[in-house]
Amino acid sequence: MSLTISELQALFFGLFGGLALFLYGMRKMTEALKATAGSRLKNLLAALTRNRFTGLAAGTVITALIQSSSITSVLVVGFITAGLLSFSQAIGVIIGANVGTTVTAQIIAFNIAEYALLLIALGFLLEVAGRREWLRHYGMVLMGLGFIFFGMELMSEATRPLRDYPPFIDLLRQTRHPLIGILAGALFTTLVQSSSATTGIVIVLSGQGFISLDAGIALIFGANVGTCVTAMLSAIGRPREALKAAVAHVLFNLGGVLLWVWFIPNFAQFISSLSPAHPRVDGCSAAGRRNASADRQRAYFFNIGNALLFIGFTPQLARLVDWLVPARAELDQPVQPKYLDPYFLSDPTVALDQVRLELLHLGQRTLAMVEEGLNAVTRGGRQRLNELRKQDEAIDTLHGEIVTYLGRLSLQNLVEPQPRQIYEYLAVGSYLENIGDVVETNWVTDGFKRLESGVNISTSTLRLLERLHEQVCRSGKITLEALEHNDLEQAREVLRSKATYNELAEQARTHLARRLVVVAPSRLDAFRIEMDLIDHFKRIHTLFRRIARLIEVSVSDSRKTSKSG
Known part of the structure; x- marks a missing residue:
């Protein structure tokens, strides 16, 4: 038997259209779940990462909720960068993320394709009219789920003619060899950048009776290898902590495949015994259609x-990952952002946390400039004054990077x-950049x-000036602490x-007014500089008080929202 051109066309259209x-x-579905969960995922991760076991649970739950281990990885890297999570704790979350992805297999193995269009219609109605x-x-x-099941149904219908096509059957028989099955699964997963897609294809092929349970397990193992390639590619050029997370992911998945590949027949028998129907499936036997429940147990x-x-x-x-991914040597480079x-950007919740950390970085530089400024202005020479100007250039650079990053973030799918x-x-x-400008433009x-x-x-x-200076620096320090902790x-x-500062300022002005009557060379010049x-x-x-006011409003509104929710 051979396939006609029209049958081949229908096969390719159905298979690739269904996959799309x-x-x-x-x-x-992932974007919607992520938007619905919002910052709750971050709070959940913070609450459940006290040790490796709670980290495992957190990674599993979060990934199961949002159906994306990559988003969980972004959350983890953000927490490590912020110093809220050690890398050892993070590995538990990464392992849990791998477990959480298996929920996808559980979902797509349910045979509810006949309701797919209804799910799409209901989802569309809610999205438009909600x-x-x-x-x-x-x-x-709901729309996402509908498209998942509808796509699988299209792929299943498209592959029906292959059931009696000898060349295809002979090709699939090659997947009985574990190495070939693993390579095929890894290659396909790398191409489509989705282990869930590989799982869906395996379920379709198994449901049609094309592949045995052993071959399906090898393909699933290959999907786990393929995700390693995806993880490493996505980590290129990323922060060191992101690369470390990717390497941990690779070691976990590859180690697991190398450990279990020798026991595929035993693994298949164990999984088969858990399915509603027990027969071992070979080739294109009709019993293959009863194997979907076994498919969703593999991963x-x-x-x-x-x-x-x-x-x-x-x-x-x-420790192994730290050895494989050593820290880069610190180079004498121009100032640059630490956290942006x-x-x-793929997760606005984490990206906003990184911006807050970068604002703290900017604030610390600005406060250091203010702390050094009075001594340089009242006692320093030209070199120290020029150094203050250079510090302001660094502040301007960081501020520009923050604005650019927030501009890019504003283009993402954001929720209140x-x-x-x-x-x-x-x-x-x-406000922080304006403070730097005051020091650079006016003080200098x-x-x-x-x-x-x-x-x-x-x-x-x-x-008297030093007392004013101390009050300003103290307010700046407390402002940055409030920003750091949302306090x-x-x-x-x-x-x-404000009242304390105004009292000190009035004392200083009164003192200067009294000294104005002192007859001394350049007294008028000194008065002008001191009043300035x-x-x-x-x-x-x-400016520090304006920042504090923003924090007060933001935290108060956040608390009101959480109470009303």
Whole structure:
């Protein structure tokens, strides 16, 4: 028997069109689940990573909820970068993510293809007509599921003519050899960038009776190898922690395949005994159609078995990965962002956390500039004043990178309160950059005026200026701590400091007014410089209070939302 051109055309259209719908459904469902879960996933991960076992549970639950181990990996890398998670703890989450992906196999193995179009219709109705955002997201989930099942049905119908096509049957018989099956599964997974797609194809082929259970297991093992290639490719050029997470993923999957490949027949018999129908399937026998329940157990038991074996060795695995991925040598490079990486843009929740860390980096540089500034302006020479200018150039560079990154982030699929957070972070960055400008433009100018006019600031005046300076620096320090911890009370403490600052500033102005009557060379020049410094202190203190006010509003709104939710 041979296939006609029209049959071949229908086969390719059905197979690749069905695969495209399957992948589209997976992506749509993942995006909707991620948007629905929002920052709750981050909170769940933070709460469940006290040790390797709770980390395993967290990775499993989060990946099962969002149907994407890559998003879980982004969350993990973000936590490591922020110092909230050690790499040894993170390995437990990565192992759990592999277990969580098997939920996909459990879902797609259910034979509800006849309801696929109904799911698509209901999902479309909810997405278009839903008045609430969460209702529209649930509609997207239903549509995604519908496309998954409809795509699998198209692939299943397209492959029916191959049941009596000898060349195809002979080709599939080659997959009985474990190595060939693993290579085929790895190659296909690498090409389509989805182990779920490979699982779907295996279920279709097994349901049609084309492949044996042993061959299906080899293909699933190959899918696990293929995800390693995908993980390594996606880690190229990423932060070191992302590369380490990818290497841990590879070691876990490859180690598991190498361990279990020798026991495929025993593994197949064990899985077969758990299915509703027990027959071992060979070639194109009719019994193959009853093998779908066994198909959805393959990846499940493989990843569960691996997790139980490897979870006890996470410290050793972490040390091995650290050895394989050494830290890069620190080079004398121009200032650059520490936390902003395109890797995190796929998950706005994590990306916003990275922006907050970068704002803290910017804030620490700005505060250091303010702390050094008074001494340089009142006592320093030209070299120290020029160093202050260079520090402001670094602040301008970091601020520009933050604005650019937030611009790219704004193009992602955002849900409330993420757009508002972007606005708040833009404002915080601008205020910090303005503080640097005050020091660079105003303080440095005053410092050069002092040098040119030969002014010496008196000890009593300097003491008052230092008290003002200490108050400004203290407010700046508390503001950055409030930003780091989203601390409402610290933000309010900065806002309350206005009265204390105004009292100190008034004392300084009164003192300068009294000294103006002192007959001394360049007294008028000194008065102007000293009054300028007081005005500039006020400007900096006001900018820190504006940041504190943003934090107060943001935290208060967040608490109101969580209570109403």
